[in-house]
Amino acid sequence: MRVTAVRTARAPWPRRALGALRDAVDNVARHSPARLALLVFAAIIAVVTALLSLPAATRAEEPATFVDALFTAVSAVCVTGLTTVSTATYWSGFGQAVIIVAVKIGGLGVMTLASILGLAVSRRIGLTQRLLAASETKTTRLGEVGTLVRAVVVASLAVELAVFLVLLPRFLSLGESLGPAAWHALFMAVSIFNNAGFVVLEGGMAPFVGDWWMCLPIIVGGAIGALGFPVILNVASRLRGDRRLSLHTKLTVVTYSLLAVGGSLAFAVFEWRNSATLGELPVADRVLASLLAGVNSRSSGLSTVDLGVASDATWFVTDALMFVGGGSASTAGGIKVTTFAVLVLAIVAEARGDRDAEAFGRRIGTTTIRLAVAVAFLGATLVGVGTLLLLALTDYHLELVLFEVISAFATVGLSTGITPDLPDAAKYVLSALMFAGRLGTVTLAGALALRQRRRVIRMPSEPPIVG
Amino acid sequence: MRVTAVRTARAPWPRRALGALRDAVDNVARHSPARLALLVFAAIIAVVTALLSLPAATRAEEPATFVDALFTAVSAVCVTGLTTVSTATYWSGFGQAVIIVAVKIGGLGVMTLASILGLAVSRRIGLTQRLLAASETKTTRLGEVGTLVRAVVVASLAVELAVFLVLLPRFLSLGESLGPAAWHALFMAVSIFNNAGFVVLEGGMAPFVGDWWMCLPIIVGGAIGALGFPVILNVASRLRGDRRLSLHTKLTVVTYSLLAVGGSLAFAVFEWRNSATLGELPVADRVLASLLAGVNSRSSGLSTVDLGVASDATWFVTDALMFVGGGSASTAGGIKVTTFAVLVLAIVAEARGDRDAEAFGRRIGTTTIRLAVAVAFLGATLVGVGTLLLLALTDYHLELVLFEVISAFATVGLSTGITPDLPDAAKYVLSALMFAGRLGTVTLAGALALRQRRRVIRMPSEPPIVG
Ligand SMILES: [K+]
Numbered sequence: 045m046r047v048t049a050v051r052t053a054r055a056p057w058p059r060r061a062l063g064a065l066r067d068a069v070d071n072v073a074r075h076s077p078a079r080l081a082l083l084v085f086a087a088i089i090a091v092v093t094a095l096l097s098l099p100a101a102t103r104a105e106e107p108a109t110f111v112d113a114l115f116t117a118v119s120a121v122c123v124t125g126l127t128t129v130s131t132a133t134y135w136s137g138f139g140q141a142v143i144i145v146a147v148k149i150g151g152l153g154v155m156t157l158a159s160i161l162g163l164a165v166s167r168r169i170g171l172t173q174r175l176l177a178a179s180e181t182k183t184t185r186l187g188e189v190g191t192l193v194r195a196v197v198v199a200s201l202a203v204e205l206a207v208f209l210v211l212l213p214r215f216l217s218l219g220e221s222l223g224p225a226a227w228h229a230l231f232m233a234v235s236i237f238n239n240a241g242f243v244v245l246e247g248g249m250a251p252f253v254g255d256w257w258m259c260l261p262i263i264v265g266g267a268i269g270a271l272g273f274p275v276i277l278n279v280a281s282r283l284r285g286d287r288r289l290s291l292h293t294k295l296t297v298v299t300y301s302l303l304a305v306g307g308s309l310a311f312a313v314f315e316w317r318n319s320a321t322l323g324e325l326p327v328a329d330r331v332l333a334s335l336l337a338g339v340n341s342r343s344s345g346l347s348t349v350d351l352g353v354a355s356d357a358t359w360f361v362t363d364a365l366m367f368v369g370g371g372s373a374s375t376a377g378g379i380k381v382t383t384f385a386v387l388v389l390a391i392v393a394e395a396r397g398d399r400d401a402e403a404f405g406r407r408i409g410t411t412t413i414r415l416a417v418a419v420a421f422l423g424a425t426l427v428g429v430g431t432l433l434l435l436a437l438t439d440y441h442l443e444l445v446l447f448e449v450i451s452a453f454a455t456v457g458l459s460t461g462i463t464p465d466l467p468d469a470a471k472y473v474l475s476a477l478m479f480a481g482r483l484g485t486v487t488l489a490g491a492l493a494l495r496q497r498r499r500v501i502r503m504p505s506e507p508p509i510v511g
Numbered sequence: 512m513r514v515t516a517v518r519t520a521r522a523p524w525p526r527r528a529l530g531a532l533r534d535a536v537d538n539v540a541r542h543s544p545a546r547l548a549l550l551v552f553a554a555i556i557a558v559v560t561a562l563l564s565l566p567a568a569t570r571a572e573e574p575a576t577f578v579d580a581l582f583t584a585v586s587a588v589c590v591t592g593l594t595t596v597s598t599a600t601y602w603s604g605f606g607q608a609v610i611i612v613a614v615k616i617g618g619l620g621v622m623t624l625a626s627i628l629g630l631a632v633s634r635r636i637g638l639t640q641r642l643l644a645a646s647e648t649k650t651t652r653l654g655e656v657g658t659l660v661r662a663v664v665v666a667s668l669a670v671e672l673a674v675f676l677v678l679l680p681r682f683l684s685l686g687e688s689l690g691p692a693a694w695h696a697l698f699m700a701v702s703i704f705n706n707a708g709f710v711v712l713e714g715g716m717a718p719f720v721g722d723w724w725m726c727l728p729i730i731v732g733g734a735i736g737a738l739g740f741p742v743i744l745n746v747a748s749r750l751r752g753d754r755r756l757s758l759h760t761k762l763t764v765v766t767y768s769l770l771a772v773g774g775s776l777a778f779a780v781f782e783w784r785n786s787a788t789l790g791e792l793p794v795a796d797r798v799l800a801s802l803l804a805g806v807n808s809r810s811s812g813l814s815t816v817d818l819g820v821a822s823d824a825t826w827f828v829t830d831a832l833m834f835v836g837g838g839s840a841s842t843a844g845g846i847k848v849t850t851f852a853v854l855v856l857a858i859v860a861e862a863r864g865d866r867d868a869e870a871f872g873r874r875i876g877t878t879t880i881r882l883a884v885a886v887a888f889l890g891a892t893l894v895g896v897g898t899l900l901l902l903a904l905t906d907y908h909l910e911l912v913l914f915e916v917i918s919a920f921a922t923v924g925l926s927t928g929i930t931p932d933l934p935d936a937a938k939y940v941l942s943a944l945m946f947a948g949r950l951g952t953v954t955l956a957g958a959l960a961l962r963q964r965r966r967v968i969r970m971p972s973e974p975p976i977v978g
């Protein structure tokens with residue numbers, strides 16, 4: 045380190061400053077990749093907040109308030125879609141462009157960006173692998189950050205392009221001219237694949253409740269994004285005949301599908317006769333809206349139905365589905381479907397008296413189970429603390445507060461409609477939840493960990509009685 | 512078996528029937544102690560339901576409806592205290608006596624009764640030890656069912672007698688004559704130690720909000736019962752200098768105390784200025800009511816304050832405290848404080864990068880952690896399913912439904928007041944929750960387990976990505 049300091053001291057000051065910054069980032073990256081990711085995340089949110097605070101970002105004369113700019117920035121970078129102001133009517137074209145770029149960056153994964161940054165700062169492969177190991181995409185087998193990033197970018201652009209090409213003629217057929225139609229299709233394609241839940245259409249999604257041409261791309265594109273990059277890459281490799289399907293892919297696809305089907309059925313059951321939501325619609329529209337709701341809740345956040353008038357049972361089921369969320373290293377949030385599946389498998393093994401939790405002929409190790417427990421428990425704790433804070437800060441009852449809190453934590457973006465009316469303090473709480481939820485509870489725990497140690501001497505074991 | 516059949520076939524028929532019954536019980540006990548406990552539990556509830564259905568059990572001419580008799584029987588045997596009718600005014604003296612005897616039986620633990628039954632059926636020590644291992648009191652170190660049962664009975668009678676002796680002069684000093692005062696003191700003493708939450712006083716508990724003479728025995732007696740028999744016996748042995756304090760005792764007492772203090776503080780914070788609850792009371796009364804609330808929520812279920820007008824934040828905190836509950840093998844319910852503590856310790860170890868979860872210089876093994884995960888997860892699942900059913904069956908919102916469901920699952924008995932007004936179907940749901948909650952999620956899982964097996968061939972391990 046002393047050698048570096050002497051060398052940079054002799055260089056001209058811009059290079060000295062750059063060298064110092066490089067050393068600082070290098071130091072943080074070496075010490076804790078998770079903390080680096082947290083800092084990068086915060087820095088991007090700060091930039092987006094600043095851009096959205098410009099007078100040019102809003103349609104009105106006056107610029108956005110700090111809390112609205114920050115909330116929107118966090119919601120965009122964390123691909124949530126909760127909004128305190130209307131995306132379609134409050135923000136200018138420039139503001140909307142800032143939002144969708146922030147969504148794109150968030151969707152590619154700030155963890156991936158952190159990996160790139162880490163690679164640029166330090167060429168040592170040791171660090172690269174540590175960064176990768178802790179990175180959001182966690183696909184350590186790719187072995188090379190460049191390949192990983194390229195694959196992520198190519199995969200996301202391919203799906204976004206496909207959704208864009210399907211939606212563009214739809215907007216044209218609705219009578220829009222080429223410019224607005226292309227902008228709407230582009231914005232929606234990025235918003236859909238990244239599960240961002242931002243809507244740039246002034247009439248919202250409600251007019252499309254029976255529009256299969258509009259809703260199917262939302263369902264398919266959102267689902268692909270929510271399954272996660274590791275699944276997309278694994279399936280792509282498999283299609284080229286390179287690799288077998290991993291346990292992760294099988295667990296994710298099966299659990300995701302079961303929860304989506306279950307969620308759709310539950311939505312249909314609880315809303316079929318609710319005249320405020322599905323009750324007055326043709327049967328085909330009810331089916332489509334239910335399908336969309338099943339995928340929605342993990343976590344595109346695009347709803348063609350006003351959830352503010354849905355039943356309490358629907359809210360509660362959606363709470364549970366949102367909390368579980370989508371696939372690991374995906375554009376969806378929540379504790380992730382594999383976390384949920386691992387917990388269920390561990391408990392089934394416990395009830396059966398089996399030694400190991402198993403799935404698809406593979407054993408799931410204790411380390412994985414411990415991690416799943418930690419993620420689920422920390423997630424529940426975050427949701428619990430956030431809920432208590434909002435209950436204390438507002439006059440809303442539990443069913444509304446819990447929905448908004450889980451939607452923020454799991455970066456879903458569905459809303460019963462209370463977010464715009466919340467006091468500033470509550471908006472900050474939701475912003476913090478989106479940030480913590482997107483960073484991942486385990487990454488956060490790692491970043492904030494008090495110490496990392498291996499004890500040589502083990503304590504004698506003694507089992508307390510539980511249950 | 513053929514030899515036995517031949518022998519009993521030659522005996523007179525009452526002995527043959529008894530022998531067949533003995534064989535049947537023996538078979539169930541040998542096959543699954545948990546299933547035996549479940550059957551014994553259900554049988555006792557059936558008897559109590561039948562007794563409460565007698566015309567003599569109510570004050571009015573007409574007998575109780577089946578749903579009210581069943582609900583009260585389950586609530587009493589499961590030492591919950593949720594009621595669909597007023598214990599003080601609806602039931603006759605005979606009915607109240609049935610309830611308090613049911614409470615006493617429930618408090619001693621049907622698992623203990625199952626052990627006695629098992630001992631009577633089969634003298635083989637192998638079976639006895641298996642029964643003990645799966646028994647509610649789980650103190651395998653006592654090694655002998657007789658000693659265990661005697662200790663449980665002596666300990667409970669001693670605490671109940673102490674509470675009785677403190678409360679009797681209080682009721683006398685309130686102007687009651689000896690008979691009613693003794694009955695009230697006896698009923699309350701059993702109700703308090705067994706954390707049953709049934710109140711035989713016509714004016715309820717509200718008049719005693721500032722009565723330290725009444726409330727301190729409730730707090731202390733309820734806390735001793737909620738810590739659990741293993742803790743009581745361990746502390747008693749320690750006081751005689753026989754044994755060291757076990758990890759179980761330390762974990763239980765520390766976690767229980769922390770949660771009680773935290774619960775009292777939270778109640779005080781959220782209700783201090785609520786004129787409907789504490790706001791109008793003298794400061795000393797507010798402190799006492801908050802202390803009682805902190806102990807209450809795990810799970811005496813006796814409240815001097817009308818929780819129906821408490822704040823949403825108080826309800827939510829109480830939800831969490833009720834869910835955690837009291838000590839293992841105690842008269843309290845919930846997932847138990849040791850389960851909660853083990854989960855927290857495991858997650859702290861995970862975040863710190865430690866190999867083992869540790870407490871008080873002792874290591875907590877993987878088996879214990881797996882069991883804690885299963886108990887917590889199954890508990891959450893039961894609460895979730897119960898909540899969804901009640902949301903679908905009633906028009907109440909989440910904050911009221913969740914409170915009643917957790918109160919039933921954790922056999923607490925606190926209520927916001929909706930239970931008497933629930934439709935019958937919802938009352939059956941709450942009854943099922945009390946039953947499942949009291950039997951213990953793990954015992955239930957064991958009883959319903961599909962199979963018990965040890966696989967020789969282990970699958971290859973493959974870690975999915977979680978979180
Ligand atoms: K979203």
Ligand SMILES: [K+]
Pocket residue numbers: 590591592706707708810811812922923924
């Ligand atoms: K109780």
